[in-house]
Amino acid sequence: MLAERTKKIKPSPTLAVDSRAKELKAKGMDVVNFGVGEPDFDTPEHIKEAAIKAIKDGFTKYTPVGGIDELKEAIIEKLERDNGLKYEKANILVSSGAKHSLYNIAQALFGPGDEVIIPAPYWVSYPDQVLLNDAQPVIVETREEYDFMLHPEVLKEKITSRTKAIILNSPSNPTGFIYTKKALEQIAEIALKHNLYIISDEIYEKLIYDGEKHISIASLSEEVKNKTIVVNGLSKSHAMTGWRIGYAAGPQEIIKTMTTIQSQSTSNPTSIAQKAAVAALRGPQDCVEQMRLEFEKRRDYLVKELNSIPGVSCKMPKGAFYAFPNVEKILGKNGINSSMDLSIYLLEKALVAVVPGSAFGAEGYVRISYATSMENISKGINRIRKAVEELR
Structure with a gap:
């Protein structure tokens, strides 16, 4: 028998969404993954060099x-x-x-x-x-x-x-x-x-x-x-x-x-x-600032586009690399009754991975990571817009 404490917990929903998105990608589908909280930048060179030196x-x-x-x-x-x-x-x-x-x-x-x-x-x-x-x-x-x-x-x-x-x-x-x-x-x-x-x-x-x-x-x-x-x-x-x-x-x-x-x-x-x-x-910290500036550009674009989608509203976040749009006005349409329903719909219908707000204790929202390229953000937001419009 497994320990009793193991029955109290569940796998990370963010990693579950990321895993499903990767499954679809492996099948050759063009998935835009807004699910995982991981910078898309490479580790700066001076850090990698320090690791190589340590090995040598x-x-x-x-x-x-x-x-x-x-x-x-x-x-x-x-x-x-x-x-x-x-x-x-x-x-x-x-x-x-x-x-x-x-x-x-x-x-x-x-x-x-x-x-x-x-x-x-x-x-x-x-x-x-x-x-x-x-x-x-x-x-x-x-x-x-x-x-x-x-x-x-x-x-x-x-x-x-x-x-x-x-x-x-x-x-x-x-x-x-x-x-x-x-x-x-x-x-x-x-x-x-x-x-x-x-x-x-x-x-x-x-x-x-x-x-x-x-x-x-x-x-x-x-x-x-x-x-x-x-x-x-x-x-x-x-x-x-x-x-x-x-x-x-x-x-x-x-x-x-x-x-x-x-x-x-x-x-x-x-x-x-x-x-x-x-x-x-x-070491030098200019690499951190370069990433921060790029995240800020992406944030500005993403939030503006989210707020242009009927039924979606999103306050401007001040940090990290996530937007947390309110999607309550979308719920209840075409059998989409929860943030999880909406996340599944967007992944299967629009090939866009987002994380349901319910995973974070906040039903009525979804989390979108902008730790991805501006090209992916543009592609993904257009797919979300189209999928949401089809729910009307």
């Missing part, structure tokens, strides 16, 4: 479980330079991707009877990681008119004696919105009052538009920092999804426990990828 130098053995000192020092420099956060090496853990960092946190902090507040729309893995550690996700709905930010009064209503932590994601997957300083201050005040941990997923930090600034909630005060575990990585900012390097920064006791957990699961992240990560953090 024989840096291919085990490393310390929590990452090499050189990489921890580069992360410390980055956090101080970009976020105004000061840490020691004992406060840093390098893992096999930011998802791995988040899972280590869940293993270290959560257990039976604990509740974890997760604002919806949420990244698909948050609830399942909580469930896998025998805790209970408490989903708190946010509203489009408030840019999908967690409202302090709603947050207060959801806190109980069992609440252990809040998970924040800014910029957000799937909405692309960011938390303002005021909103973060309000959430931090409530968290401190109730002695809650804050898990701050900042993986899209470098992808922000319109002159907006990223603010890490941990930077608000030393008191807030001491209750916050910051999670970040290089997958999105440096087009390094396959290299699997993420990291967590937080209180020493928690990081030490997470490191022990990692020692009994994956052990160290790949040695070669760690050397590449040092080059990514310490």
Whole structure:
């Protein structure tokens, strides 16, 4: 018999959509894939060269479980330079991707009877990681008119004696919105009052538009920092999804426990990828800015086109590389009664892959990734327009 906890979780819907899109492509169909959250750019050359050098130098053995000192020092420099956060090496853990960092946190902090507040729309893995550690996700709905930010009064209503932590994601997957300083201050005040941990997923930090600034909630005060575990990585900012390097920064006791957990699961992240990560953090950053500028152009075009489709409305996201259009006015037509129905219809009828909002706890929306070429975006949006018009 399988463990009881396995019955509580489901496969990632985003990867399921991507898998089906690839199946159709393998059959020779011209699928436009808006489903997967992966930059379409290649990893910058200086990062690849650092990895090649590591291989040639024989840096291919085990490393310390929590990452090499050189990489921890580069992360410390980055956090101080970009976020105004000061840490020691004992406060840093390098893992096999930011998802791995988040899972280590869940293993270290959560257990039976604990509740974890997760604002919806949420990244698909948050609830399942909580469930896998025998805790209970408490989903708190946010509203489009408030840019999908967690409202302090709603947050207060959801806190109980069992609440252990809040998970924040800014910029957000799937909405692309960011938390303002005021909103973060309000959430931090409530968290401190109730002695809650804050898990701050900042993986899209470098992808922000319109002159907006990223603010890490941990930077608000030393008191807030001491209750916050910051999670970040290089997958999105440096087009390094396959290299699997993420990291967590937080209180020493928690990081030490997470490191022990990692020692009994994956052990160290790949040695070669760690050397590449040092080059990514310490090397030239113009490649990151070039990608950001291109994403911004794509976003502007995509959102404008989405808003020209009858029955679709889409607010302008401020970060990441996702649009999260509202499709409620389309639902109910021709047997399309949910965002999942619409996603299946668009994939089978128009050969366009999108992810249903229901996967993120937000029925009535779909997520569209613009981490693909402008040519694909144009082709895909025209197909969506035609397919939607045929529902009328």
